[in-house]
Amino acid sequence: MKWIQYYTFCISLALGMSFAVYAEPLTIVYPDVKAPYDKIFQQITQGIESEFPDEVIHLKLPSKFDAKEVAKKITTNKMVALGNRGMMIAKQVYLDMPVVVGALPIKPNGISGVSLMASPNVLFNSLNELAPKVTTVTVLYTSASAWIIDVAKEQAKLRGLKLNPIPVDDIRTAAQAYDEVFEGENLESMAIWLPLDPVTANKVIVPVILEKAWANKMVVFSSKPTHAKRGALFSAMPDNEMLGKQLARMVATVDYKKRPSTVKPLSNIELAVNLRTAAHLGYNYDSNERAKFSLTFPK
């Protein structure tokens, strides 16, 4: 009977340890925004709540607030910060407790989290499926998005794609680089990847990129649904609930003292596809394929 008692003790210990991991409440800080953006945060928090077993405290941030004062009100030992306002609170407490950030295109810079920057793995998979004629992917990047390029190179190689990464310092060099890209040859087999980068996917040059790409029958894909709406072939959108779950798991295990911090690209995505662009490029998708798209344009 001793082995039974020992076995029971081991199980209790395991359960106790597991309870010790999950037995602390969690605070989610996120901006109080209007529709339709509030739905995104709602889906993420639902994902967190579904994954995190203990109490979850919601803290909505108004448009103006004192980050230090808000940070003082946090009573839990774990926190998930969402969006820009959440990031401001995270910066106040990330050295003292496990904090993960979501819903932002972050890079490993001290605070752990899941970046809105889509994983090259899933992006290239989608590219292969939606634009199989593409052989070369050109991406302009800055220091803000450089961390993903190495991963991208590997993933491209695995799929037989040629990745053409072009480093740029600012919008001017980015524009010049894009101009040179459009002056190149075999443009129809080339895709332009617009990462979530304030320089290379700046709103003032994206319309020109899309216009020139359309004129040259080039594929453009990005991580912003509005790009698909404006003419990119597809855009990767986060699966918000899955993102929430990923964040809940991460905050439970993250070592907040570890440097550099752990930042993961967005791996759970949904697709927004512009069917008009697809038709212009010569791609037609059957109903099975269309069923996988979360959003299609034009509506």
Added chain:
Amino acid sequence: MPLYRLLSSPLSIKNQVVIFLIAGITVMTIAISFITTKGVNQQYRELMLNNARQITEGLAKQSVFSILSGSSQNAQDAMNQVEGFQSVVAARLVLEDQSVFTSKGQYPESIEQQQSGLDNKTTQTKILVESDEYWLIKTPVIISSSMSDQDENEFELSVEDNPKDQVIGYAEVIYSKASLKQSQKQVAIIITSVGFVAVLLLSLLMHIGLVILFRPLEQLSKTMQISQKTGDHIFAPVEGAKEIRRMARSYNSMMAVLDEQEDRLKQHRDQLEAEVDIRTRELVQARDSAIMASKHKSEFMANMSHELRTPIQSIIGYGELVVEELELEGNFDLIDDMDKITTNSQRLLSMINSLLDLAKIEAGKIEVKYSEVSIDEVQQSVTDIIKPLAEKNHNHFEIITNTEISKFNTDQEKLEQVLLNLLSNACKFTENGKVTLLISEENKQLNFDIKDTGIGLSPEQQQYIFDEFRQVDGSQARQFSGTGLGLAISKRFVELLNGRLSVQSELGQGSTFTVNIPV
């Protein structure tokens, strides 16, 4: 014309109101037209400016990539598009250092000159130069730090993690004001025309309306004017507006009252005329009767006096004879009685003479006999008669002559009779006093002042002492004998001599009778 002059001008109220209203409408229409034109033009200007700003800002947005890429070719579509706008004269993209990146169209010289001296750097869209013909709108070409629109900022890293906004060049558009001016001109013409037509129509309507409105008033005024000219009481028609009807009713009421009053006056006048006629006839009759009666009385008195004097004189004559015989016989007892008969007969004769004189005067039968009269003679004659009378009442009598005239023409008998009458009265009503006759000359007149220190006359008594048969009162008549005809006769005599008899007296202080005789 000043307002008060217009109000008091000969223009009718209708015309004045028409002038006021038309002037008011004209002023109001001009003001409204001016304000409207100004407002519309301003609005149109703002619209055009907004359009110009939007075109310029659109060019700036579309030029970001071309400036960033340094390829002017990339900007050609945007430049062509901007040049396609009707009012755009020229457009230009300049870099941050103000060097021209690309341009379309020709900049007017005036704009170039004005622009050269200006600070060409701007962080917002603005009118850099404005001339009579053009606007030069300039806007910065900006690259934003944001990757997306404002609504999505929550999913981006904050500004401190991103580069800031940066001006990389400028878009300039020369915008012509030709269409603005054309439009403003058209607006001004339309509004002026509409205003002019509105004034004409309103004036016409106003005129018609006022003519209809004021017609009853004009009719009333004409009726009043005719009534004033002719004096007839013409009634006005009661019509038109409430106030005019009220005026017409009041006027008609006034006319009715005047009619009634005139009728009454006529009646009174006729009645009075009839009464005056009757009274006049009665008075004429009475006057004639009185004249006749007076004439008969005078004639009777003259005749009677004459008839009475004859027997009295016989009595006196025979009385004197009897007295003489009684004196001879020495029968003195009867002499006293006879003296009384004589004295009373004398008095009766005197009275009859007086009555005779008065009757003659009234009958106009008395004659004035002018002759040269010596003052000395008159003095002497008067002194002889009056002195004994004065002494009888213990009065002192004196005559004071204060004239150089010694002789003059008059009726001596009548003058002496007057003076004697006045002096005898003075002696009669004065006791232990003084009676003075003062003869003086003044303004070709001889004045005979008979002054006494007697009982005097009250002002009331002075009013009637010259009337016939009047004495101061009954008691005095008894105290002082007399007929009451002396003063009346004296006054008539003086008047016959073209003179004047007056009295100044105070009760108890004596009297002064003055006879003025022309010489």
